[in-house]
Amino acid sequence: MELVIGTKAWSTWSLRPWLVLKRTGVEFREILIPLRQEQGATTAAILKHSPTGMVPALKDGDVLISDSLAICEYLAERFPDMNLWPRDPRMRAYARSATAEMHSGFASLRGECPMDLSMWPKAKTLSEATHKDIRRIVKLWTDLMTKFGGPWLVGEEWGIVDAFFTPVATRFKTYGVKLSDFGDKSGAAARYAERLLERPEFKAWEAGV
């Protein structure tokens, strides 16, 4: 398998399926395209691999998948024993719902706090729209861990839903976001964010930044 990704410090959408693919333990080739090159060079380089002109893209034989969530769905089917989604249908529904909320939402947080793993952590003044996104994330994380007992978002196994929120945890660290200011009374959300950044798959990604 080959995974086409963008600059590791910045590309949140590449990070998510990379973590999931790493978790499977399968050997894969990484094709790294530097983002933000001048005069359309990034798009031209990505177009050699994927018609969307966006990363990530997964190539598995003659199959090409060009969206982070679709790649994770494919990996869950390709490696059914890895429990990348929870086995229990009810838990799986919650995991999918939270993953989809991340995939299509939190635009303000994403725009205002871009992932930058090469940046020294520095607190930033955030807009009310971003405050709202953070409060929603804290509530979502807290509710799911209360419902399913943690330590991961939907139960005992780390999976796709946790991979999807890993870039959020990096943003909270980089921009000095104190989750206790956003409804994290018990500190459970802050501890979950720390756990995400301690995962061996994330450490392996970070080593390549």
Ligand SMILES: N[C@@H](CCC(=O)N[C@@H](CS)C(=O)NCC(=O)O)C(=O)O
């Ligand atoms: N919905 C897509 C979003 C992919 C996306 O926005 N990728 C960005 C990088 S993180 C990209 O390829 N940008 C092209 C560029 O920077 O030239 C997914 O989930 O895979």
